[in-house]
Amino acid sequence: MKDFRGLLLTLLKRTLYIAMGILLGVVLYEFWLLRDVTPSASEIAEAKKIPAGAIFIDAIDEFPHPGSLVLWTPSGAPVTTVSETLLRYPDSVFCISVSNGRVTELGFAPTKIPADGFLVIARGVRQLDVKPDRISRNDELQLMPNKKWFVHKPDLAYRFSELKVPLNDLRQRLKNETTTTKETTTAAQEFMRKTLERLDAINDEIDTAQQKNPTLKQIQELRARVEEEVIAGELLLLGKDALPENEIRAVLVRSSEKSESAVKTRIQRLLKAGFNTIILEAFRWGGSINPQTNQGLWNSQPSDQIVMPISSYANLGNDYGMNLWLWVQNGFLSKGKLPAEFAKPEWLMRTAAGSTELGKKSEWLCLRRPEVREMLVKSYIEMVNSSNATCLAMDYLYNYVENLTESQGFCRCDYCKEHLAEIPMNPQRQNEELYAGSEELLTELRAALDARVMPDDPKTSAPRVDIAVFFNDREETTISLPLEKWIGMGLVDWVCPMSYFKENAQGIAKLAKQSSLLREHLLYGVGKHDDAYTVTPAEYARQIMNVRRYQLKGYQFFQAELITPEVQAMLGNTVNAAPAGTNRANSATLTKVDLPRPDELRGTWIVGKSLQESPEAFARKLNMLKQSCINTVMLDAWYRGLVSYPDSALAPFDPAIAATGRADAYGDAVKAIHDRGMKCVAWFEYGLFVGHDAKGGAEGQARQEFMNKHKDLISLDAKGNPDNNVRNFGVFYTLCPSNPASYKLLSEIMLEVVRKYPVDEVQFDRLKYANQTRCYCDYCRQTFETETGKPLTSATNAAEFLAWKREKNAAGVKILREALRAEKPEMPMSSYATWPSEMDTVAQSWDLWLQRDLIDYLVVGAYMDFVGTMAETQKLVGDKFGRVCFALNAEKLSADELINQMNIVGKSGAKGTVIWYADVIPLLLRRLACEEK
Numbered sequence: 001m002k003d004f005r006g007l008l009l010t011l012l013k014r015t016l017y018i019a020m021g022i023l024l025g026v027v028l029y030e031f032w033l034l035r036d037v038t039p040s041a042s043e044i045a046e047a048k049k050i051p052a053g054a055i056f057i058d059a060i061d062e063f064p065h066p067g068s069l070v071l072w073t074p075s076g077a078p079v080t081t082v083s084e085t086l087l088r089y090p091d092s093v094f095c096i097s098v099s100n101g102r103v104t105e106l107g108f109a110p111t112k113i114p115a116d117g118f119l120v121i122a123r124g125v126r127q128l129d130v131k132p133d134r135i136s137r138n139d140e141l142q143l144m145p146n147k148k149w150f151v152h153k154p155d156l157a158y159r160f161s162e163l164k165v166p167l168n169d170l171r172q173r174l175k176n177e178t179t180t181t182k183e184t185t186t187a188a189q190e191f192m193r194k195t196l197e198r199l200d201a202i203n204d205e206i207d208t209a210q211q212k213n214p215t216l217k218q219i220q221e222l223r224a225r226v227e228e229e230v231i232a233g234e235l236l237l238l239g240k241d242a243l244p245e246n247e248i249r250a251v252l253v254r255s256s257e258k259s260e261s262a263v264k265t266r267i268q269r270l271l272k273a274g275f276n277t278i279i280l281e282a283f284r285w286g287g288s289i290n291p292q293t294n295q296g297l298w299n300s301q302p303s304d305q306i307v308m309p310i311s312s313y314a315n316l317g318n319d320y321g322m323n324l325w326l327w328v329q330n331g332f333l334s335k336g337k338l339p340a341e342f343a344k345p346e347w348l349m350r351t352a353a354g355s356t357e358l359g360k361k362s363e364w365l366c367l368r369r370p371e372v373r374e375m376l377v378k379s380y381i382e383m384v385n386s387s388n389a390t391c392l393a394m395d396y397l398y399n400y401v402e403n404l405t406e407s408q409g410f411c412r413c414d415y416c417k418e419h420l421a422e423i424p425m426n427p428q429r430q431n432e433e434l435y436a437g438s439e440e441l442l443t444e445l446r447a448a449l450d451a452r453v454m455p456d457d458p459k460t461s462a463p464r465v466d467i468a469v470f471f472n473d474r475e476e477t478t479i480s481l482p483l484e485k486w487i488g489m490g491l492v493d494w495v496c497p498m499s500y501f502k503e504n505a506q507g508i509a510k511l512a513k514q515s516s517l518l519r520e521h522l523l524y525g526v527g528k529h530d531d532a533y534t535v536t537p538a539e540y541a542r543q544i545m546n547v548r549r550y551q552l553k554g555y556q557f558f559q560a561e562l563i564t565p566e567v568q569a570m571l572g573n574t575v576n577a578a579p580a581g582t583n584r585a586n587s588a589t590l591t592k593v594d595l596p597r598p599d600e601l602r603g604t605w606i607v608g609k610s611l612q613e614s615p616e617a618f619a620r621k622l623n624m625l626k627q628s629c630i631n632t633v634m635l636d637a638w639y640r641g642l643v644s645y646p647d648s649a650l651a652p653f654d655p656a657i658a659a660t661g662r663a664d665a666y667g668d669a670v671k672a673i674h675d676r677g678m679k680c681v682a683w684f685e686y687g688l689f690v691g692h693d694a695k696g697g698a699e700g701q702a703r704q705e706f707m708n709k710h711k712d713l714i715s716l717d718a719k720g721n722p723d724n725n726v727r728n729f730g731v732f733y734t735l736c737p738s739n740p741a742s743y744k745l746l747s748e749i750m751l752e753v754v755r756k757y758p759v760d761e762v763q764f765d766r767l768k769y770a771n772q773t774r775c776y777c778d779y780c781r782q783t784f785e786t787e788t789g790k791p792l793t794s795a796t797n798a799a800e801f802l803a804w805k806r807e808k809n810a811a812g813v814k815i816l817r818e819a820l821r822a823e824k825p826e827m828p829m830s831s832y833a834t835w836p837s838e839m840d841t842v843a844q845s846w847d848l849w850l851q852r853d854l855i856d857y858l859v860v861g862a863y864m865d866f867v868g869t870m871a872e873t874q875k876l877v878g879d880k881f882g883r884v885c886f887a888l889n890a891e892k893l894s895a896d897e898l899i900n901q902m903n904i905v906g907k908s909g910a911k912g913t914v915i916w917y918a919d920v921i922p923l924l925l926r927r928l929a930c931e932e933k
């Protein structure tokens, strides 16, 4: 017993010691963390040297990457114009011109750098440092001697004098308006009078403030108020002009009219406010608001809600040239309201516990069930046929159901339990399954809409009816409708976020930046959703202007009841809406790409990451490429020191692809591409670039191994540094682009691929120097001295060094060429080539490659300045222009612009286009489609 007590005591003591040990460790670790974040004395001293008003400079005379602020100086700027691509997005770049230390121009497209100053170009968040609320015309901007920052001193007197400019301008325009326009309504006149009164009041305030030497903050406050008024004034003038061509101004209408004349009044009022599209609620709580229906759903409406049939809106709307969209709720029922013949308990969605109550006192039809979809499609088609609608606006395609959280949003009705026994754990698959029912509904609806014929002529197809999807992008429930995929599949034409909130500009920016292609399908929400804030007329104007600023297709007002006489007067005070037949919102008018010439290359790149996808997902991607007339696929084989295929004798296999457990995803991909009749090009994406610090773990380790093995080949700058910091893309390492051994190594990897896989061609990329500071490795120093008799130092004549590097680069490409010839004499070899204005920076001598026939064709990046790149390339290559493809960045271009550029290349005699990159093709599918379905 005593022994036991001793044992227990020992155990207790030990536990205590261990606990103390852990505690001590934690305390030490905390200290270590503290030590890590406390700035050192030198860091503090450095920070103290930075003067107030300092704005940091990320780089000088370099291309401004997103999130950076760069200066361009007259002596060293890489190009003299920011390409249109950069300026196309109002929120992506902001430029300031500085002469003699003072700001001369702001927010413009810079065409020249002042000889006695510099340009400031800010992108992304860095714009906040330089936008007008901070920097204004005439302010002092002094570049510090260390060129790490400039110091900003506002010119208060000048700012003050500028305050009244927009105010007076607006007053003048308003006054012109009142004297020249006779038709102005009373409401508009009243609003105008009030606006002028407010402008006068602010004017007085500015005068008073001027007496008291206002601070910068006070000036900024006054400025904000002036801007507010200017926007309000803009609204007043908004309705003066006709709508921009093809702008969709839509409004949601809850049908409540009970007579033909009431419908007429409603439509006339909307027409006067410039609306060209009515989105009429036609199907809600499980019932159709259409007394003519044969489906029996009408019965679900109480008699006091009986309203005019949708056809009466349609007929009148058509007379006035308006579009009618039908707004339908999919599968959303009010509990117990479904007519008896459709109230089939087995059709309802259920929780895991078997309950059909899914929140908001509602029941939902399970869209996964084929018979439910069949019933919905039938009634939707019937509504379309009786109304001449041009679009079906689908609402509630997402699973907005509060009580399904325990089954991760999945319905557990008998049908679902049988067809989806287990909820997939992979998030992508999970999302696919969650919206499988919605996708099926859209697919079946699309087919039914397309099968419609003219009532009097069964041989003629009825006009196309579009499909729009509504969704609440502010909903807390996670909603990730695969909208981009559905657009690509041709299932969805319009995307309508219900963002009826004050911050609609942020929402638009977020969505538009997600993908510039999405913009062309966006009808943004304007108006208000709740009572949390009041939408003033100025607020409406601001929201509409946001939509226009981002070049969206239009906007939808929520809702008709909020179009007060005042708003109506503001939106369309003098102009009638578009004449009949114009502004017909229909996606059939989308511009499409020309069919390729028989010899035209239509290519795209598939990045290594795609080989991690399931074979099914990869097959879907390829099918879309095939449907898009893509005839050549560049499949990533080599990137940043890794290969994407197994069992290489030369380089490590990408651990992320290895982790999928598939035997040979690369081989499967080559086969899948060939099965679809497309060419497969082995793409050596990163060329001489072998290392990257972006990822640690297994991937970082594999890269490091490769670099260690070839450390003698690593390129160095004049100070002997191997790393090369590419702004915002991390630190890269490259093989020496002068050394034949680097190209030899690359050629061995290429040979391994062409021996292992039946690829049709090979394509290189990044056969270049990292930048002007390369390369000063031992090989380069020795060889340069042997060949020129002069030592290679940072003081070496730049032109001489460049000419030498260009020759080395061409000699390297020759090594690749000869290696391929020896193994596969007929196999074409191509390479990506940088745009002409960057060639010398990276000493990439692709003009020589082509002149000397070292390469079959080039893919020149036309990302920065499409027109300039084409013209410069033509000059450089002359009669070999037919051996040049142009690479276009579909991520950055709108679909219209991309199509336009592809058509220009197609007619130019160039070899073709390559789209960066395969993952954006789904969104472009309908524009690129070889033939209409």
Ligand SMILES: [Zn+2]
Binding pocket: 348, 349, 350, 366, 367, 368, 369, 411, 412, 413, 414, 415, 416, 417
């Ligand atoms: Zn179900």
Ligand SMILES: [Zn+2]
Binding pocket: 715, 716, 736, 737, 738, 739, 775, 776, 777, 778, 779, 780
């Ligand atoms: Zn070197």
